[in-house]
Amino acid sequence: MADGDKPRVGGKTGGDVDQAIWPPVDAFAAGLGGRCPRCGEGRLFSGFLSVGAECSNCRLDYGFADAGDGPAVFVILIIGFLVVGLALWMEVSMGPPLWVHFLLWIPLTLILSLTALRLIKGLLIALQYRNKAAEGKLDR
Ligand SMILES: [Zn+2]
Secondary structure, eight states, X not given: OOGGGSOOOOOGGGTTSOOOOOOOOOHHHHXXXXXXXXXXXXXXXXXXXXXXXXXXXXXXXXXXXXXXXXXHHHHHHHHHHHXXXXXXXXXXXXXXXXXXXXXHXXXXXXXXXXXXXXXXXXXXXXXXXXXXXXXXXXXX
């Protein structure tokens, strides 16, 4: 492989500007797969929900990644809507005893929430990278 084929990696000398040239990566595929938003190869997470220090493939510094409360909000709204809707539907149509509700909805809520939390956090970080979203700064 010739040197010209390899993507150029921008060093930290460029300040906050990301100067690396990489082919565009689908933010949804990379984010939902927990992959690096720049190269789409390296792992984004070092733990279940903790973001690593940098990409193992392209050395992208993950210091910019801050999804904040975003993933939790989406999980509450989406999973809450789903589980409460299903629980209400089951109560109205079948009227099962209370222990059936507990047995069904508590484990389902936990599994769906934890799964969705990781997916949505990866997606939000990938979208944050693609759209260059960051905290506002004043130029003085
Ligand atoms: Zn990478």
